[in-house]
Amino acid sequence: MSKTILLVEDEESLQFYLKSELSFENYTVTQCFNGKNALDLLESKTYDLVILDWMLPERSGIDVLRRLRRQGSNIPVIIMTARSEVDDKVTGLDSGANDYITKPFEIEELLARIRVLLRVAKTNPKDEYSYNDLILNRKTHRVTLMNQSILLTQREFDLLNYFLENIDVVVSRDEILDSVWGIDFSGQYNTVDVNVRHLRQKLYLPDRSYIQTERSLGYVLRVDFNE
Structure with a gap:
């Protein structure tokens, strides 16, 4: 069955070029x-992926993205923009984008990024994860611990979701960066450590810890009960 893509771009020549290339790929x-x-369109129909330009008439791509995530949607989104500064990339990713591509770009790169996101979405169909009194629901964008709601940023939510997809699996910082921040992320390497620390603080319980550090290897979601 053909995958459906919503292509949001106000520059007509680029819009029709991309539509032609994507249609050629079925x-x-x-x-x-x-x-x-x-x-x-996003409220009236389901899509497999969105390619979303940053600078748009009426509402910016970032506004669209943030509203989409507030509504609990986990649809894969690629932000497409001429903005190439690291701060812009961080803003796009922190607003809930799954990936970020800078104009101008080769169509082969965009197609590769689409394939990666669709492959991840296919292998990760679960809407809810439950692990030792910790529950994350992707549809409602809600996290509870011991039946108490936990307020997370979009990045912390994505990070916890990744850990729950890989329970008891040690994942390196590079793997986390590629999967949560995107393969094109070029910010500070300690970004993972900072967000893990914040997530640990929000998941704190006196009798247990959820995220363990494996020295020289990375992190793992594994409950460690305090004696």
């Missing part, structure tokens, strides 16, 4: 030229 493409219509 994707079913819905075209959209502004942020307001993008939200309307």
Whole structure:
């Protein structure tokens, strides 16, 4: 069955070029030229992936993305923009983008990024994870610990989701960066450590810890009960 992509781009020449290339790869493409219509389409129809330009008429791509995540949607989103500064990339990823591609780009790179995100989505169909009194629901975007709600940032939510996908598996910082921040992330290497520390603080319980450090290897989600 053909995968469906919502392509949101206001530059007509690029819009129709990308639609042609994506259609050639057997994707079913819905075209959209502004942020307001993008939200309307996302509320009325289900897509497998969204390619979302940052600078759009009526509502920016970042506004669309943030509203999408607030509503609990976990649809894969690639932000597409001419902004190439690290701070811009961090803003896009922290707003809930799964990946980020800078204009101009080769179509082969975009297609590769699409394949990666669709492959991840295919192998990770669960909407809810439950582990030792910790529950994460991707649809409602809600996390509870011992039946108490835990407020997480989008990045902390994505990080916890990744750990829950890999319970008892030691994952390196590089693996976490690639899977949670995206393969094009070029910020500080200690970003993982900082976010893990914040996540640990929010998941604190006097009798147990959830995220363990494996020295020289990385991190693992494994409950360690305090004696």
